[in-house]
Amino acid sequence: MRSAFSKALVEAAQNDKRVLLLTGDHGYALFDEFRRSCPDQYINAGIAEQNMVGVAAGLAKAGFRPVVYGLSAFVPVRVLEQIKIDVCYEKLPVIFTGDGAGLVYSTLGTSHQSFEDIACLRAVPHIDILSPCDAHELTACMRSAFAQAGPVYMRMGKADLGAVHEALPDLECGKLLRVLDGDHPVTLVATGSMVKAAQTLGRELGASVWSAPWIKPLDTTQLSSIAAGTRAIITLEEHSVVGGLGGAVLEALAEAGPRPVLRVGIGEQFSLTCGSHAHAMREHRIDLESVRQRIAPFVAKWQAA
Incomplete structure (x- = not known):
């Protein structure tokens, strides 16, 4: 998935000289091709993430299309105030x-x-939130991000879980993507x-599965239609159960017509032990x-029932 990100970024920069990549001293191997292909569009802002967001805001006001890259613990969490005031307040097109x-x-x-990045940003006005599940969704998300007139945040999680989609999906603002059809009541x-885990569970249960690459906004009309055709919904995310996808689904359905929703995610705890990603997931x-x-x-x- 990260290689798809790099490829999409190079493609965007080659097609539009206004596209600039800013990184906080991260991602050297990831951006080898970008630096070879577009050296004048690459800015290493150093380990100064707050300043990097301010620089990106200034570049956006000057007509550029900045892409700010960092670890999600730092972008957006460390720079939340700068995203809010420097970028979102002025609705600047920073990715x-x-x-x-x-x-x-x-x-x-x-x-x-x-696992609090989505929750942090959902309450900030004027910013869209994208969360792709595989390389196909990521490519579609990158294209959608560049098509937006305002700020966008895209989170990238575990990159080597395999493809969910067979081809590039048709991504529309706020809409879920159908992954699996089923007749199970949940x-x-x-x-x-x-999404990969949901796909496996959906096959075991014979249940319908939907991917949510667009967390904010969510298409309430589509979500209500999905809810009307089922008895209950289970949401799954590698994020806190507070303020993430599950919270967004609950809020939307509470207004549109309630359905029971079970939120599966990370609870009220930090990691207490150290180990692999699989260990942390367990x-x-x-x-x-x-x-x-x-x-x-x-x-x-x-x-x-």
């Missing part, structure tokens, strides 16, 4: 990319893990790295087997 979202940087501990809605009970156990009572209840 923020947060790499390693969720628990990807598991071995580096809480300081580098980021429907799964997932985002980012958890610790927070969002690995496939743990999710299977967590949703079983909910699935049984609504299957019998």
